[in-house]
Amino acid sequence: MGMLRIMSRRGDDRITWDPKKADANDPEAQAAVREAERIFQEARMRGATAFRVSPGPTERIDKFDRTAEQIVIVPRVVGG
Template sequence: MGMLRVMSRRGDDRVTWDEQKVVTGDLEAIAAVKEAERIFAQERAKGATAFRVETGKPIQRIDQFDATAEQIVMVPRVVGG
């Protein structure tokens, strides 16, 4: 199961998808991946940083969406003031 988490003032927003269903052509799973890709691109354009989080592995900064990731966490740009 894959998950995109976008941190915000409200906590985090999540989009999940089943990678196995994507492989078998499940339309709902494919739509979830496309939505996650859209959100990823939108947040990156705003300056967010993305991290790939995998159980038992070091966290890795990423610049492109990866539908095979266990979890992608997006942290918005911090604005001081």
């Protein structure tokens, strides 16, 4: 399963998808991937940072990876 986690004041919001079903043209899985990618792009445009979390080192990413086990989006931190 793939998961997009978006950190916010409320904690985190999550969107999940099954990459195997998406590759098999399952409409529900493909819709979940499209929604996750849309949210990813919007967050990046607002200055958020994204990380691919998987076994091994965590890696900062600039493009949505539908094969990632987990992507965490951290909004831009504003001091004050």
